[in-house]
Amino acid sequence: MGSFTIASKKVLTLVLVIDKTEQKILLGYKKRGFGAHLWNGFGGKVEPGETTREGALRELEEEAGITVKSEDFNKAGILLFQFENDPVALETHVYKTYKYQGQIRECEEMRPQWFTFTDIPYDQMWEDDRIWLPMVLNGQDPFYGRVYLKRKPVEDIKEDEAPVVNTSTSTHANHSTTMTETSFTTSQPKSGPFVLWDYQIEHSLQGVPREVALDGTIASFES
Numbered sequence: 001m002g003s004f005t006i007a008s009k010k011v012l013t014l015v016l017v018i019d020k021t022e023q024k025i026l027l028g029y030k031k032r033g034f035g036a037h038l039w040n041g042f043g044g045k046v047e048p049g050e051t052t053r054e055g056a057l058r059e060l061e062e063e064a065g066i067t068v069k070s071e072d073f074n075k076a077g078i079l080l081f082q083f084e085n086d087p088v089a090l091e092t093h094v095y096k097t098y099k100y101q102g103q104i105r106e107c108e109e110m111r112p113q114w115f116t117f118t119d120i121p122y123d124q125m126w127e128d129d130r131i132w133l134p135m136v137l138n139g140q141d142p143f144y145g146r147v148y149l150k151r152k153p154v155e156d157i158k159e160d161e162a163p164v165v166n167t168s169t170s171t172h173a174n175h176s177t178t179m180t181e182t183s184f185t186t187s188q189p190k191s192g193p194f195v196l197w198d199y200q201i202e203h204s205l206q207g208v209p210r211e212v213a214l215d216g217t218i219a220s221f222e223s
């Protein structure tokens with residue numbers, strides 16, 4: 001049995017771009033690196049000297065090509081991701097926005113695509129997303145909590161399930177965007193190399209969390 005004991009944390013961000021009118025969310029297909037072959041929001045590590053808000057806005061511009069005004073950018077919550085036998089937890093600051101500027105574009109790491117709320121590809125996302133993403137879409141944020149992810153047995157990871165990608169151009173919310181569709185030849189990779197082991201996620205009644213302690217409780221709130 002593996003251990004979920006953590007000793008420290010790294011700070012990361014995750015940005016959700018939502019079209020309330022059309023009931024759609026912009027996700028990116030991660031082409032490489034950590035979480036490859038999964039659909040996710042945009043984000044990554046916060047750099048030294050950056051606030052989480054600055055880091056989230058930078059990653060959104062790098063990965064999807066769009067910018068968001070500060071007043072349209074809100075913290076939806078914090079999740080502490082814990083990985084089996086890894087003492088470093090990922091304190092992930094989740095932001096949401098309903099407005100953006102610029103032209104959505106693909107980059108070498110992420111391929112953006114809009115999904116209607118009823119068509120979110122949860123079986124090609126991190127397994128915990130189906131628990132907390134609806135909280136954001138239903139306005140049940142801010143939230144906080146922790147998520148325990150266990151490594152999949154090696155025999156369950158199918159390396160050669162490469163997706164087939166088709167490119168097309170579509171127009172959405174006055175933005176003409178080149179979109180690509182993904183289909184999988186055989187059984188598709190599900191939730192990457194991790195499975196959800198356990199979680200505790202709660203609606204934050206006291207305010208917007210600024211930091212989560214290593215035990216998953218809120219350490220401080222945004223003022």
Ligand SMILES: Nc1nc2c([nH]c(=O)n2[C@H]2C[C@H](O)[C@@H](COP(=O)(O)OP(=O)(O)OP(=O)(O)O)O2)c(=O)[nH]1
Binds near residue numbers: 035040042044
């Ligand atoms: N939706 C979701 N995202 C997760 C989970 N676990 C997890 O680490 N992430 C996110 C947080 C980050 O946005 C991303 C991992 O960040 P990363 O450090 O690998 O980012 P990156 O490859 O883009 O690296 P960089 O740009 O910072 O160099 O994955 C999860 O269970 N669900």
